[in-house]
Amino acid sequence: EAGVAQSPRYKIIEKRQSVAFWCNPISGHATLYWYQQILGQGPKLLIQFQNNGVVDDSQLPKDRFSAERLKGVDSTLKIQPAKLEDSAVYLCASSLGGSGGDTQYFGPGTRLTVL
């Protein structure tokens, strides 16, 4: 079974530029998550989708971050304009969805460096 795919793996941009990340979840997984992991910290949820609807985006900085999940499969996360503090690894995860013990499977992440 293929895992969660993400691209690109690495991205370096200047502050105030825009950037987009792509995620393809495990086939059949209804729930998709984007996490931000700053160096030395645990991942923090940015946004959660159930199929193509948003479940939780309370920690997404909506003035600069946006995300969509068209047709309930692939998802893109965009930052515009980027700030220095956005330097982090952006993790995509997916799960079947629903129960509390539901396991989330993570992609390899995209490491963003903002100069």
Add this chain to the structure above:
Amino acid sequence: GNSVTQMEGPVTLSEEAFLTINCTYTATGYPSLFWYVQYPGEGLQLLLKATKADDKGSNKGFEATYRKETTSFHLEKGSVQVSDSAVYFCALKPSQAGTALIFGKGTTLSVSS
């Protein structure tokens, strides 16, 4: 609110030593508890989980028991190997359906031969 607290690292051990990484949590209701591992250059992988009190999760020689009375989920391994060197994250998933994971800050383990 919900939160996870892990022991600070780094933890440095010799091969075959006993490992304990402490994890305590704050949550309402009955969360599920997880340990994830991140090997150098790789993504997060589920190591083990427990979904109710007194459950023991185990995998690859690692174990953790869900202790509701002490709100803990400590990770243990009887004999570590160099290949266990990684960052370990404790996480909880609140009992409400459709919620995301809440992670601790991670503990770096370094095992030398």
